Amino acid sequence: MIKKWIHKITEREDNKETSDLSRGTPGQPASSQGDRAGATSRFGLFRRLKEQMGKTRGGFVQQIDQVLLGHRKIDPEVLDDLEETLVMADMGIGTVQEILEELRREVKRKELQDPAVLRERLKERITDLLKVPAHPITWTPAPFVVLVIGVNGVGKTTTIAKLAYRLKREDRNVLVVAADTFRAAAVEQLETWGRRIGFPIIKGRAGHDPSAVVYDGIEAALRRDVDVVIIDTAGRLHTEVNLLQELRKIYRVISQKLPGAPHELLIVLDATTGQNAISQAKTFSKVGKITGIVLTKLDGTAKGGIVASIAQEMKTPIRFIGIGEKMEDLQEFDPEEFTKALFEK
Numbered sequence: 001m002i003k004k005w006i007h008k009i010t011e012r013e014d015n016k017e018t019s020d021l022s023r024g025t026p027g028q029p030a031s032s033q034g035d036r037a038g039a040t041s042r043f044g045l046f047r048r049l050k051e052q053m054g055k056t057r058g059g060f061v062q063q064i065d066q067v068l069l070g071h072r073k074i075d076p077e078v079l080d081d082l083e084e085t086l087v088m089a090d091m092g093i094g095t096v097q098e099i100l101e102e103l104r105r106e107v108k109r110k111e112l113q114d115p116a117v118l119r120e121r122l123k124e125r126i127t128d129l130l131k132v133p134a135h136p137i138t139w140t141p142a143p144f145v146v147l148v149i150g151v152n153g154v155g156k157t158t159t160i161a162k163l164a165y166r167l168k169r170e171d172r173n174v175l176v177v178a179a180d181t182f183r184a185a186a187v188e189q190l191e192t193w194g195r196r197i198g199f200p201i202i203k204g205r206a207g208h209d210p211s212a213v214v215y216d217g218i219e220a221a222l223r224r225d226v227d228v229v230i231i232d233t234a235g236r237l238h239t240e241v242n243l244l245q246e247l248r249k250i251y252r253v254i255s256q257k258l259p260g261a262p263h264e265l266l267i268v269l270d271a272t273t274g275q276n277a278i279s280q281a282k283t284f285s286k287v288g289k290i291t292g293i294v295l296t297k298l299d300g301t302a303k304g305g306i307v308a309s310i311a312q313e314m315k316t317p318i319r320f321i322g323i324g325e326k327m328e329d330l331q332e333f334d335p336e337e338f339t340k341a342l343f344e345k
């Protein structure tokens, strides 16, 4: 998969048309047309990120600050407290130990004594953990197919609407396939978004075979000169086995109909579910090679540490983060900006 990307990217290196979201300045879409009152300026995006992540910051960095507060010098006890705090913030024991091991060594050698320096080091280490090497999403060749998976309620449908909104603003022709035929309400939800944002939908009847809807969707995309096809799927069937089989079938139908597709397999994870998100990702990786993660609800009571833990354990890049329920509330994930928003006082 990655080899294929590299090939595709080199192929298009000289093609200026291939401006994509990920290659733009972090936090700034490649085209900033329709910039309303700086809402999409880099600063505007950062301000929104920081504002929306207030609760997540409370459950993470404020806890770290509590530990550091009142200590003029770092001692082993402070590090023990810090370790506990990070684990409680959903960071995952393995990841925490990796970070702490290094800090403990430095404290022991008396290289690290100042709490402010420790805070900065922690921020840097977390930023490093978030930097999973990956190629940016190319959004080409057309039709570029994005298959979106994840359990019920994590925010798949909402994320798809937000993503369609972003891509439309980039002047891309988007088509959304409503392959969650398990619940009638799922299609209606997508239709409501489609009307509001202005993207077409391919749907089947409720209870219809989702793979058949996907087949129709790809056909329509080829016929209608669509740039990006986004496929919404069910997050729950009668059993987990059923669901995985169904998703694998959808994956197969896509790749048979369009060799090389799906170009992106995105898993949506709810940041407020903590470590459980990681086991969901592991289960869903049976569908195919997951190429990216969308982490939603970072405006909620997520503990922040989960972000580092997911990036680290899955070795898969976090592509986007959801920071609210509005269509503008999907941001491209940028490790530096993210930790800055979390740690900045």
Ligand SMILES: Nc1nc2c(ncn2[C@@H]2O[C@H](COP(=O)(O)OP(=O)(O)O)[C@@H](O)[C@H]2O)c(=O)[nH]1
Binding pocket: 150, 151, 152, 153, 154, 155, 156, 157, 158, 159, 235, 268, 296, 297, 298, 299, 300, 321, 322, 323, 324, 325, 329
């Ligand atoms: N606060 C917040 N709510 C979100 C976010 N993303 C989705 N939601 C909400 O989560 C709920 C479930 O979303 P939905 O897209 O239907 O999930 P799906 O079952 O995975 O398709 C809805 O109420 C959404 O508005 C987010 O980033 N922040």
Ligand SMILES: [Mg+2]
Binding pocket: 156, 157, 158, 180, 186, 232, 233
């Ligand atoms: Mg849905």
